[in-house]
Amino acid sequence: MVDLHCHTNHSDGALSPLELLARAEEQGVELLAVTDHDEVSGVREVIAASTNSPVRVISGIELSSVWGGVGIHVVGLNFDLDAPLLGEVLELQRQARDARAQTIATRLERIGGEGVLAGALAIARQSRGLSQDAGVRVQLGRPHFADYLIASGVVDSREMAFRKYLGAGKPGDVKCHWPTMETVIGWIRALGGTAVLAHPHHYKMTNTRLRKLLSAFAAAGGEAMEVASGSLPRHKMPWYASLCAEFGLKASMGSDFHAPLGPWCELGKLAPLPDGCEPVWGDWAG
Template identity: 45%
Template sequence: MREKMKIDLHSHTHHSDGALSPKELVDRAHNMQLDALAITDHDTVAAIDEARSYQQSQKRPLWIIAGVEISTRWHGFDIHVLGLNLNHQDAGLLARLATQSQAREQRAQEMSAKLAKAGIEGIYADAKALAGVGQLTRSHFARALVKRGAVKDHEEAFKKYLGKDKRAFVKPQWPEIPEAISWIREAGGKAVLAHPARYDLSAKWLRRLLVFFAESGGQGMEVTHPQLAPDLKRQLASYAMEYGLEASAGSDFHFPGRWTELGRNLQFDSQLTPVWNDWQRPAA
Protein backbone atom coordinates (compact mmCIF):
# COMPACT_ATOMS: atom_id res chain seq x y z
CA MET A 1 0.00 0.00 0.00
CA ARG A 2 2.13 2.87 -1.35
CA GLU A 3 -0.39 5.54 -2.32
CA LYS A 4 0.08 8.95 -0.76
CA MET A 5 -1.99 9.30 2.40
CA LYS A 6 -2.23 11.53 5.40
CA ILE A 7 -1.43 9.07 8.13
CA ASP A 8 -0.76 9.08 11.88
CA LEU A 9 0.44 5.85 13.47
CA HIS A 10 0.63 6.81 17.15
CA SER A 11 -2.35 8.03 19.17
CA HIS A 12 -4.03 7.47 22.52
CA THR A 13 -7.55 7.47 23.93
CA HIS A 14 -8.91 7.60 27.45
CA HIS A 15 -8.41 3.83 27.60
CA SER A 16 -4.82 4.68 28.54
CA ASP A 17 -3.53 8.22 29.17
CA GLY A 18 -5.27 10.09 26.34
CA ALA A 19 -7.93 12.71 26.99
CA LEU A 20 -10.40 11.76 24.23
CA SER A 21 -12.79 8.85 23.92
CA PRO A 22 -12.42 6.61 20.85
CA LYS A 23 -15.39 8.41 19.28
CA GLU A 24 -13.85 11.83 19.95
CA LEU A 25 -10.50 10.68 18.56
CA VAL A 26 -12.16 9.48 15.35
CA ASP A 27 -13.98 12.82 15.04
CA ARG A 28 -10.67 14.64 15.50
CA ALA A 29 -9.03 12.47 12.84
CA HIS A 30 -11.81 13.46 10.43
CA ASN A 31 -11.38 17.12 11.30
CA MET A 32 -7.66 16.83 10.53
CA GLN A 33 -8.51 15.02 7.26
CA LEU A 34 -6.56 11.88 8.06
CA ASP A 35 -6.80 8.89 5.76
CA ALA A 36 -5.42 6.41 8.29
CA LEU A 37 -5.03 6.42 12.08
CA ALA A 38 -3.41 3.85 14.35
CA ILE A 39 -4.78 3.76 17.89
CA THR A 40 -1.91 2.70 20.14
CA ASP A 41 -2.99 2.88 23.76
CA HIS A 42 -0.55 1.80 26.45
CA ASP A 43 -0.78 -1.96 27.00
CA THR A 44 -4.42 -2.20 25.91
CA VAL A 45 -6.42 -2.59 22.70
CA ALA A 46 -9.75 -1.74 24.33
CA ALA A 47 -10.43 1.27 22.07
CA ILE A 48 -10.14 -0.45 18.70
CA ASP A 49 -13.59 -2.03 18.33
CA GLU A 50 -15.32 1.05 19.75
CA ALA A 51 -13.53 3.32 17.28
CA ARG A 52 -14.20 1.06 14.31
CA SER A 53 -17.85 0.65 15.20
CA TYR A 54 -18.30 4.41 15.36
CA GLN A 55 -16.38 4.91 12.11
CA GLN A 56 -18.85 2.68 10.28
CA SER A 57 -21.49 5.38 10.79
CA GLN A 58 -19.33 8.07 9.15
CA LYS A 59 -19.53 9.18 5.53
CA ARG A 60 -15.86 10.08 5.22
CA PRO A 61 -13.51 7.07 4.99
CA LEU A 62 -10.89 6.52 7.68
CA TRP A 63 -8.70 3.46 7.99
CA ILE A 64 -8.43 2.67 11.70
CA ILE A 65 -5.33 0.54 12.26
CA ALA A 66 -5.23 -1.70 15.31
CA GLY A 67 -2.23 -0.97 17.47
CA VAL A 68 -0.79 -0.97 20.96
CA GLU A 69 2.15 0.62 22.79
CA ILE A 70 3.94 -1.86 25.02
CA SER A 71 6.18 -0.74 27.86
CA THR A 72 9.52 -2.56 28.12
CA ARG A 73 12.79 -2.27 30.06
CA TRP A 74 16.30 -2.00 28.62
CA HIS A 75 19.39 -1.15 30.68
CA GLY A 76 17.28 0.75 33.19
CA PHE A 77 15.37 2.74 30.58
CA ASP A 78 11.64 2.54 29.88
CA ILE A 79 11.46 1.80 26.14
CA HIS A 80 8.14 1.77 24.30
CA VAL A 81 7.45 -0.60 21.43
CA LEU A 82 4.51 -0.05 19.11
CA GLY A 83 2.63 -2.97 17.64
CA LEU A 84 0.99 -1.84 14.41
CA ASN A 85 -1.59 -3.45 12.13
CA LEU A 86 -1.93 -6.46 14.41
CA ASN A 87 -4.80 -8.80 15.25
CA HIS A 88 -6.10 -7.07 18.35
CA GLN A 89 -8.30 -10.06 19.15
CA ASP A 90 -5.38 -12.51 19.27
CA ALA A 91 -5.81 -14.59 22.43
CA GLY A 92 -2.10 -14.72 23.21
CA LEU A 93 -1.72 -10.96 22.87
CA LEU A 94 -4.74 -10.28 25.07
CA ALA A 95 -3.43 -12.60 27.80
CA ARG A 96 -0.06 -10.87 27.77
CA LEU A 97 -1.59 -7.40 27.86
CA ALA A 98 -3.69 -8.50 30.84
CA THR A 99 -0.43 -9.29 32.62
CA GLN A 100 0.83 -5.80 31.76
CA SER A 101 -2.34 -4.31 33.23
CA GLN A 102 -1.85 -6.25 36.44
CA ALA A 103 1.71 -4.95 36.67
CA ARG A 104 0.43 -1.39 36.20
CA GLU A 105 -2.15 -1.86 38.94
CA GLN A 106 0.42 -3.27 41.37
CA ARG A 107 2.76 -0.39 40.64
CA ALA A 108 -0.04 2.13 41.20
CA GLN A 109 -0.83 0.63 44.60
CA GLU A 110 2.83 0.81 45.61
CA MET A 111 3.15 4.43 44.43
CA SER A 112 0.07 5.31 46.42
CA ALA A 113 1.57 3.74 49.55
CA LYS A 114 4.79 5.70 49.10
CA LEU A 115 2.88 8.94 48.64
CA ALA A 116 0.93 8.20 51.81
CA LYS A 117 4.23 7.87 53.70
CA ALA A 118 5.15 11.27 52.26
CA GLY A 119 1.98 12.70 53.81
CA ILE A 120 -0.29 12.52 50.77
CA GLU A 121 -2.96 9.99 51.64
CA GLY A 122 -5.78 8.58 49.53
CA ILE A 123 -4.24 9.66 46.22
CA TYR A 124 -4.95 6.31 44.57
CA ALA A 125 -8.70 6.99 44.53
CA ASP A 126 -8.12 10.44 43.04
CA ALA A 127 -5.84 9.09 40.31
CA LYS A 128 -8.22 6.21 39.58
CA ALA A 129 -11.11 8.64 39.15
CA LEU A 130 -9.05 10.65 36.67
CA ALA A 131 -8.11 7.49 34.76
CA GLY A 132 -11.76 6.44 34.40
CA VAL A 133 -11.88 3.41 32.10
CA GLY A 134 -8.21 3.80 31.25
CA GLN A 135 -4.99 2.24 32.43
CA LEU A 136 -3.71 3.92 35.59
CA THR A 137 -0.42 5.68 34.85
CA ARG A 138 2.01 8.03 36.56
CA SER A 139 0.47 10.85 34.54
CA HIS A 140 -2.83 10.28 36.36
CA PHE A 141 -1.01 10.48 39.70
CA ALA A 142 0.67 13.70 38.56
CA ARG A 143 -2.69 15.21 37.64
CA ALA A 144 -4.13 14.12 40.98
CA LEU A 145 -1.21 15.73 42.83
CA VAL A 146 -1.74 18.99 40.94
CA LYS A 147 -5.45 18.89 41.69
CA ARG A 148 -4.70 18.36 45.38
CA GLY A 149 -2.34 21.32 45.39
CA ALA A 150 0.56 19.13 46.47
CA VAL A 151 2.57 20.36 43.46
CA LYS A 152 2.14 23.29 41.14
CA ASP A 153 2.30 21.37 37.86
CA HIS A 154 2.89 18.05 36.13
CA GLU A 155 6.63 18.66 35.87
CA GLU A 156 7.02 19.25 39.60
CA ALA A 157 5.06 16.07 40.34
CA PHE A 158 7.71 14.05 38.52
CA LYS A 159 10.67 16.03 39.85
CA LYS A 160 9.51 15.73 43.45
CA TYR A 161 7.65 12.42 43.66
CA LEU A 162 7.14 10.30 40.54
CA GLY A 163 10.36 10.52 38.53
CA LYS A 164 13.11 7.94 38.65
CA ASP A 165 14.62 7.59 42.15
CA LYS A 166 12.19 10.14 43.63
CA ARG A 167 10.13 9.58 46.81
CA ALA A 168 7.21 7.75 45.22
CA PHE A 169 8.99 6.10 42.31
CA VAL A 170 8.37 2.38 41.88
CA LYS A 171 10.51 0.43 39.45
CA PRO A 172 8.21 -1.02 36.77
CA GLN A 173 8.15 -4.73 36.05
CA TRP A 174 8.00 -4.56 32.28
CA PRO A 175 9.07 -7.30 29.84
CA GLU A 176 12.30 -7.20 27.88
CA ILE A 177 12.24 -5.78 24.34
CA PRO A 178 12.56 -9.16 22.55
CA GLU A 179 9.57 -10.48 24.47
CA ALA A 180 7.35 -7.55 23.47
CA ILE A 181 8.47 -7.88 19.86
CA SER A 182 7.50 -11.54 19.86
CA TRP A 183 4.03 -10.71 21.25
CA ILE A 184 3.47 -8.25 18.41
CA ARG A 185 4.78 -10.44 15.63
CA GLU A 186 2.85 -13.49 16.85
CA ALA A 187 -0.30 -11.34 16.61
CA GLY A 188 0.56 -10.53 12.99
CA GLY A 189 1.74 -6.98 13.62
CA LYS A 190 4.87 -4.95 12.99
CA ALA A 191 7.09 -4.04 15.92
CA VAL A 192 8.15 -0.39 15.79
CA LEU A 193 10.40 1.50 18.19
CA ALA A 194 8.44 4.49 19.50
CA HIS A 195 9.93 8.02 19.69
CA PRO A 196 13.62 7.02 19.85
CA ALA A 197 14.74 10.62 20.33
CA ARG A 198 12.88 10.95 23.64
CA TYR A 199 14.79 8.47 25.78
CA ASP A 200 17.58 10.82 26.87
CA LEU A 201 20.17 8.50 25.33
CA SER A 202 23.55 9.55 23.98
CA ALA A 203 24.18 8.89 20.29
CA LYS A 204 26.26 5.86 21.26
CA TRP A 205 23.50 4.37 23.43
CA LEU A 206 20.81 5.13 20.88
CA ARG A 207 22.81 3.21 18.30
CA ARG A 208 23.12 0.31 20.74
CA LEU A 209 19.37 0.36 21.25
CA LEU A 210 18.66 0.36 17.52
CA VAL A 211 21.08 -2.49 16.87
CA PHE A 212 19.53 -4.53 19.67
CA PHE A 213 16.00 -3.73 18.52
CA ALA A 214 16.73 -4.81 14.94
CA GLU A 215 18.57 -7.95 16.04
CA SER A 216 15.62 -8.84 18.30
CA GLY A 217 13.21 -8.84 15.34
CA GLY A 218 12.05 -5.23 15.43
CA GLN A 219 10.90 -4.08 12.01
CA GLY A 220 10.56 -0.31 12.16
CA MET A 221 11.19 2.91 14.05
CA GLU A 222 9.47 6.26 14.32
CA VAL A 223 11.53 8.76 12.36
CA THR A 224 9.41 11.85 12.88
CA HIS A 225 6.88 13.49 15.15
CA PRO A 226 5.67 17.07 15.65
CA GLN A 227 8.29 19.55 16.88
CA LEU A 228 11.22 17.31 15.98
CA ALA A 229 14.25 19.43 15.06
CA PRO A 230 15.28 19.10 11.38
CA ASP A 231 18.80 17.88 12.18
CA LEU A 232 17.47 15.20 14.53
CA LYS A 233 14.90 14.18 11.95
CA ARG A 234 17.68 13.71 9.39
CA GLN A 235 19.69 11.71 11.92
CA LEU A 236 16.81 9.35 12.65
CA ALA A 237 16.25 8.82 8.93
CA SER A 238 19.94 7.97 8.57
CA TYR A 239 19.69 5.45 11.42
CA ALA A 240 16.63 3.81 9.88
CA MET A 241 18.50 3.27 6.62
CA GLU A 242 21.69 2.16 8.37
CA TYR A 243 19.97 -0.48 10.51
CA GLY A 244 17.45 -1.66 7.92
CA LEU A 245 14.39 -0.46 9.80
CA GLU A 246 11.20 0.69 8.10
CA ALA A 247 9.97 4.21 8.81
CA SER A 248 6.93 5.07 10.88
CA ALA A 249 5.37 8.45 11.60
CA GLY A 250 3.22 9.33 14.58
CA SER A 251 2.22 12.34 16.63
CA ASP A 252 1.93 10.44 19.95
CA PHE A 253 -1.33 12.33 20.27
CA HIS A 254 -2.87 12.48 23.76
CA PHE A 255 -5.01 15.63 23.65
CA PRO A 256 -5.50 18.71 21.48
CA GLY A 257 -2.77 21.20 22.16
CA ARG A 258 -0.45 23.81 20.80
CA TRP A 259 2.53 21.52 20.30
CA THR A 260 1.00 18.36 18.92
CA GLU A 261 -1.84 17.46 16.60
CA LEU A 262 -3.00 14.44 14.65
CA GLY A 263 -1.18 14.15 11.34
CA ARG A 264 0.80 17.37 11.69
CA ASN A 265 4.39 17.58 10.36
CA LEU A 266 4.80 13.84 9.86
CA GLN A 267 6.45 13.78 6.44
CA PHE A 268 9.75 11.94 6.09
CA ASP A 269 12.48 11.21 3.52
CA SER A 270 11.08 9.48 0.43
CA GLN A 271 14.12 7.18 0.37
CA LEU A 272 12.85 5.43 3.49
CA THR A 273 10.58 2.40 3.29
CA PRO A 274 7.26 3.16 5.03
CA VAL A 275 6.23 0.65 7.66
CA TRP A 276 2.86 0.45 5.90
CA ASN A 277 4.51 -0.44 2.58
CA ASP A 278 3.11 -3.98 2.46
CA TRP A 279 -0.19 -3.46 4.29
CA GLN A 280 -3.46 -4.16 2.53
CA ARG A 281 -6.03 -1.48 3.15
CA PRO A 282 -9.44 -3.07 3.85
CA ALA A 283 -12.29 -2.44 1.43
CA ALA A 284 -14.44 0.54 2.41
Protein backbone atom coordinates in the same frame (compact mmCIF):
# COMPACT_ATOMS: atom_id res chain seq x y z
CA MET B 1 -1.91 12.12 5.99
CA VAL B 2 -0.69 9.34 8.31
CA ASP B 3 -0.66 9.22 12.12
CA LEU B 4 0.33 5.93 13.73
CA HIS B 5 0.63 6.96 17.38
CA CYS B 6 -2.14 8.57 19.44
CA HIS B 7 -4.17 7.97 22.58
CA THR B 8 -7.76 7.97 23.82
CA ASN B 9 -9.11 8.25 27.34
CA HIS B 10 -8.94 4.46 27.55
CA SER B 11 -5.32 5.08 28.56
CA ASP B 12 -3.94 8.57 29.22
CA GLY B 13 -5.54 10.61 26.43
CA ALA B 14 -8.25 13.22 26.93
CA LEU B 15 -10.65 12.33 24.10
CA SER B 16 -13.05 9.43 23.89
CA PRO B 17 -12.59 7.03 20.96
CA LEU B 18 -15.44 8.68 19.03
CA GLU B 19 -14.05 12.16 19.73
CA LEU B 20 -10.62 11.07 18.53
CA LEU B 21 -12.07 9.69 15.29
CA ALA B 22 -13.97 12.93 14.72
CA ARG B 23 -10.79 14.92 15.26
CA ALA B 24 -8.89 12.71 12.83
CA GLU B 25 -11.56 13.38 10.22
CA GLU B 26 -11.35 17.14 10.88
CA GLN B 27 -7.56 17.09 10.54
CA GLY B 28 -7.64 15.16 7.27
CA VAL B 29 -5.95 12.03 8.59
CA GLU B 30 -6.23 9.18 6.07
CA LEU B 31 -4.50 6.36 7.96
CA LEU B 32 -4.75 6.20 11.75
CA ALA B 33 -3.47 3.84 14.43
CA VAL B 34 -4.85 4.31 17.93
CA THR B 35 -2.10 3.16 20.29
CA ASP B 36 -3.33 3.30 23.86
CA HIS B 37 -0.91 2.12 26.53
CA ASP B 38 -1.26 -1.64 27.08
CA GLU B 39 -4.93 -1.49 26.05
CA VAL B 40 -7.03 -2.09 22.91
CA SER B 41 -10.57 -1.24 24.04
CA GLY B 42 -10.20 2.26 22.60
CA VAL B 43 -8.98 1.19 19.17
CA ARG B 44 -11.76 -1.42 18.99
CA GLU B 45 -14.33 1.37 19.43
CA VAL B 46 -12.64 3.57 16.84
CA ILE B 47 -12.51 0.75 14.28
CA ALA B 48 -16.17 -0.10 14.89
CA ALA B 49 -17.17 3.54 14.40
CA SER B 50 -15.04 4.08 11.27
CA THR B 51 -17.10 1.96 8.86
CA ASN B 52 -18.32 4.99 6.93
CA SER B 53 -15.41 7.26 7.81
CA PRO B 54 -12.80 8.55 5.33
CA VAL B 55 -10.20 7.56 7.92
CA ARG B 56 -8.78 4.06 7.63
CA VAL B 57 -8.09 2.79 11.15
CA ILE B 58 -5.68 -0.04 11.90
CA SER B 59 -5.03 -1.86 15.14
CA GLY B 60 -2.43 -0.37 17.44
CA ILE B 61 -1.08 -0.51 20.97
CA GLU B 62 1.84 1.01 22.89
CA LEU B 63 3.40 -1.65 25.10
CA SER B 64 5.61 -0.80 28.06
CA SER B 65 8.88 -2.68 28.42
CA VAL B 66 12.38 -2.37 29.81
CA TRP B 67 15.80 -2.69 28.20
CA GLY B 68 19.08 -2.14 29.99
CA GLY B 69 17.30 -0.64 32.97
CA VAL B 70 15.52 1.93 30.80
CA GLY B 71 11.78 2.03 30.20
CA ILE B 72 11.16 1.53 26.47
CA HIS B 73 7.84 1.88 24.65
CA VAL B 74 7.17 -0.38 21.68
CA VAL B 75 4.25 0.36 19.38
CA GLY B 76 2.52 -2.62 17.82
CA LEU B 77 0.77 -1.97 14.50
CA ASN B 78 -1.63 -3.89 12.26
CA PHE B 79 -1.93 -6.98 14.45
CA ASP B 80 -4.79 -9.45 14.89
CA LEU B 81 -7.25 -8.08 17.44
CA ASP B 82 -8.97 -11.47 17.61
CA ALA B 83 -5.89 -13.55 18.40
CA PRO B 84 -6.25 -15.50 21.68
CA LEU B 85 -2.72 -14.48 22.66
CA LEU B 86 -3.78 -10.83 22.81
CA GLY B 87 -5.94 -11.42 25.87
CA GLU B 88 -3.01 -13.07 27.64
CA VAL B 89 -0.70 -10.19 26.75
CA LEU B 90 -3.16 -7.57 27.97
CA GLU B 91 -3.72 -9.40 31.26
CA LEU B 92 0.03 -9.63 31.89
CA GLN B 93 0.44 -5.92 31.17
CA ARG B 94 -2.54 -5.04 33.37
CA GLN B 95 -1.06 -7.00 36.25
CA ALA B 96 2.28 -5.28 35.74
CA ARG B 97 0.59 -1.87 35.53
CA ASP B 98 -1.46 -2.52 38.68
CA ALA B 99 1.66 -3.55 40.60
CA ARG B 100 3.49 -0.50 39.28
CA ALA B 101 0.62 1.80 40.30
CA GLN B 102 0.69 0.41 43.83
CA THR B 103 4.44 0.98 44.02
CA ILE B 104 4.09 4.55 42.74
CA ALA B 105 1.33 5.28 45.25
CA THR B 106 3.35 3.84 48.13
CA ARG B 107 6.37 5.94 47.21
CA LEU B 108 4.33 9.12 46.86
CA GLU B 109 2.65 8.52 50.23
CA ARG B 110 6.06 8.18 51.84
CA ILE B 111 6.89 11.72 50.78
CA GLY B 112 3.69 13.21 52.13
CA GLY B 113 0.70 12.15 50.04
CA GLU B 114 -2.47 10.55 51.39
CA GLY B 115 -4.89 8.17 49.69
CA VAL B 116 -2.86 8.47 46.51
CA LEU B 117 -3.96 5.25 44.80
CA ALA B 118 -7.66 5.81 45.47
CA GLY B 119 -7.39 9.43 44.37
CA ALA B 120 -5.61 8.59 41.12
CA LEU B 121 -8.15 5.84 40.39
CA ALA B 122 -11.01 8.28 40.93
CA ILE B 123 -9.45 10.67 38.42
CA ALA B 124 -8.94 7.86 35.90
CA ARG B 125 -12.60 6.85 36.21
CA GLN B 126 -13.74 10.45 35.85
CA SER B 127 -11.70 10.83 32.66
CA ARG B 128 -13.61 7.86 31.21
CA GLY B 129 -16.97 9.25 32.35
CA LEU B 130 -17.42 6.28 34.70
CA SER B 131 -19.08 6.31 38.09
CA GLN B 132 -16.82 5.39 40.99
CA ASP B 133 -18.71 2.14 41.55
CA ALA B 134 -18.86 1.10 37.88
CA GLY B 135 -17.59 -2.42 37.38
CA VAL B 136 -15.16 -1.41 34.64
CA ARG B 137 -11.43 -1.88 35.00
CA VAL B 138 -9.56 1.35 34.30
CA GLN B 139 -5.94 1.80 33.40
CA LEU B 140 -3.80 3.85 35.75
CA GLY B 141 -0.78 5.74 34.45
CA ARG B 142 1.54 8.43 35.72
CA PRO B 143 -0.57 11.26 34.24
CA HIS B 144 -3.42 10.21 36.55
CA PHE B 145 -1.07 10.45 39.53
CA ALA B 146 0.06 13.85 38.26
CA ASP B 147 -3.54 15.06 38.09
CA TYR B 148 -4.14 13.80 41.63
CA LEU B 149 -1.10 15.72 42.87
CA ILE B 150 -2.52 18.83 41.19
CA ALA B 151 -5.95 18.29 42.75
CA SER B 152 -4.31 17.81 46.15
CA GLY B 153 -2.40 21.07 45.85
CA VAL B 154 0.98 19.39 45.89
CA VAL B 155 1.96 20.74 42.46
CA ASP B 156 0.58 23.31 40.05
CA SER B 157 0.89 21.40 36.78
CA ARG B 158 1.64 18.04 35.19
CA GLU B 159 5.00 19.39 34.14
CA MET B 160 5.86 20.14 37.78
CA ALA B 161 4.54 16.75 38.89
CA PHE B 162 6.82 14.93 36.47
CA ARG B 163 9.78 17.19 37.20
CA LYS B 164 9.55 16.67 40.96
CA TYR B 165 7.92 13.29 41.49
CA LEU B 166 7.10 11.21 38.41
CA GLY B 167 9.77 11.77 35.76
CA ALA B 168 12.94 9.81 35.07
CA GLY B 169 14.88 9.11 38.24
CA LYS B 170 12.11 10.41 40.52
CA PRO B 171 10.16 8.39 43.12
CA GLY B 172 7.30 7.70 40.72
CA ASP B 173 9.53 6.43 37.92
CA VAL B 174 8.89 2.69 38.36
CA LYS B 175 10.04 0.26 35.67
CA CYS B 176 10.69 -2.95 37.61
CA HIS B 177 7.34 -4.56 36.77
CA TRP B 178 7.57 -4.38 32.95
CA PRO B 179 8.60 -7.26 30.67
CA THR B 180 11.76 -7.05 28.60
CA MET B 181 11.72 -5.25 25.26
CA GLU B 182 12.56 -8.53 23.54
CA THR B 183 9.52 -10.20 25.13
CA VAL B 184 7.22 -7.42 23.96
CA ILE B 185 8.56 -7.56 20.41
CA GLY B 186 7.97 -11.31 20.42
CA TRP B 187 4.35 -10.78 21.46
CA ILE B 188 3.71 -8.30 18.66
CA ARG B 189 5.26 -10.59 16.06
CA ALA B 190 3.25 -13.56 17.35
CA LEU B 191 0.10 -11.47 16.91
CA GLY B 192 1.03 -10.88 13.27
CA GLY B 193 1.90 -7.23 13.85
CA THR B 194 4.81 -4.88 13.28
CA ALA B 195 6.95 -3.75 16.23
CA VAL B 196 7.95 -0.07 16.14
CA LEU B 197 10.33 1.69 18.52
CA ALA B 198 8.38 4.65 19.85
CA HIS B 199 9.81 8.18 20.16
CA PRO B 200 13.53 7.23 20.42
CA HIS B 201 14.48 10.79 21.33
CA HIS B 202 12.57 10.49 24.62
CA TYR B 203 15.12 8.10 26.07
CA LYS B 204 17.88 10.73 26.15
CA MET B 205 20.62 8.25 25.31
CA THR B 206 24.07 8.89 23.98
CA ASN B 207 24.50 8.02 20.32
CA THR B 208 26.49 4.92 21.29
CA ARG B 209 23.83 3.65 23.68
CA LEU B 210 21.04 4.40 21.21
CA ARG B 211 22.84 2.32 18.61
CA LYS B 212 23.07 -0.54 21.10
CA LEU B 213 19.34 -0.23 21.71
CA LEU B 214 18.58 -0.27 18.00
CA SER B 215 20.86 -3.25 17.45
CA ALA B 216 19.03 -5.18 20.19
CA PHE B 217 15.67 -4.01 18.87
CA ALA B 218 16.39 -5.19 15.33
CA ALA B 219 17.93 -8.47 16.52
CA ALA B 220 14.76 -9.23 18.49
CA GLY B 221 12.58 -8.74 15.40
CA GLY B 222 11.71 -5.06 15.66
CA GLU B 223 10.94 -3.72 12.21
CA ALA B 224 10.59 0.07 12.41
CA MET B 225 11.30 3.23 14.37
CA GLU B 226 9.37 6.48 14.68
CA VAL B 227 11.23 9.07 12.62
CA ALA B 228 8.48 11.70 12.52
CA SER B 229 7.31 12.06 16.11
CA GLY B 230 5.23 14.77 17.71
CA SER B 231 7.91 16.25 19.96
CA LEU B 232 10.90 15.68 17.69
CA PRO B 233 12.26 18.84 16.01
CA ARG B 234 12.14 18.57 12.24
CA HIS B 235 15.85 19.25 11.81
CA LYS B 236 16.67 16.09 13.78
CA MET B 237 14.59 13.78 11.61
CA PRO B 238 17.36 13.07 9.03
CA TRP B 239 19.56 11.72 11.84
CA TYR B 240 16.92 9.21 12.88
CA ALA B 241 16.28 8.37 9.23
CA SER B 242 19.97 7.54 8.85
CA LEU B 243 19.74 5.23 11.87
CA CYS B 244 16.86 3.41 10.20
CA ALA B 245 19.06 2.80 7.18
CA GLU B 246 21.97 1.72 9.37
CA PHE B 247 19.94 -0.91 11.21
CA GLY B 248 17.62 -1.99 8.40
CA LEU B 249 14.50 -0.50 9.96
CA LYS B 250 11.45 0.99 8.30
CA ALA B 251 10.25 4.45 9.31
CA SER B 252 7.04 5.28 11.12
CA MET B 253 5.36 8.53 12.03
CA GLY B 254 3.04 9.43 14.89
CA SER B 255 2.01 12.57 16.72
CA ASP B 256 1.71 10.88 20.15
CA PHE B 257 -1.43 13.01 20.44
CA HIS B 258 -3.02 13.01 23.90
CA ALA B 259 -5.19 16.12 24.12
CA PRO B 260 -6.26 19.16 22.07
CA LEU B 261 -4.61 21.56 24.49
CA GLY B 262 -1.28 21.48 26.24
CA PRO B 263 2.18 20.40 25.10
CA TRP B 264 0.89 17.83 22.62
CA CYS B 265 1.43 17.77 18.89
CA GLU B 266 -1.86 18.07 17.02
CA LEU B 267 -3.27 14.87 15.57
CA GLY B 268 -1.87 14.30 12.08
CA LYS B 269 0.29 17.43 12.07
CA LEU B 270 3.63 15.87 11.25
CA ALA B 271 6.46 16.67 8.90
CA PRO B 272 6.86 14.20 6.01
CA LEU B 273 9.44 11.45 6.32
CA PRO B 274 12.88 12.35 4.94
CA ASP B 275 13.77 11.10 1.49
CA GLY B 276 15.03 7.55 1.43
CA CYS B 277 12.89 6.26 4.29
CA GLU B 278 10.84 3.12 3.73
CA PRO B 279 7.41 3.78 5.29
CA VAL B 280 6.30 1.10 7.71
CA TRP B 281 2.80 1.22 6.23
CA GLY B 282 3.97 0.61 2.66
CA ASP B 283 2.99 -3.06 2.54
CA TRP B 284 -0.39 -2.84 4.26
CA ALA B 285 -1.83 0.63 3.77
CA GLY B 286 -3.76 -0.24 0.64
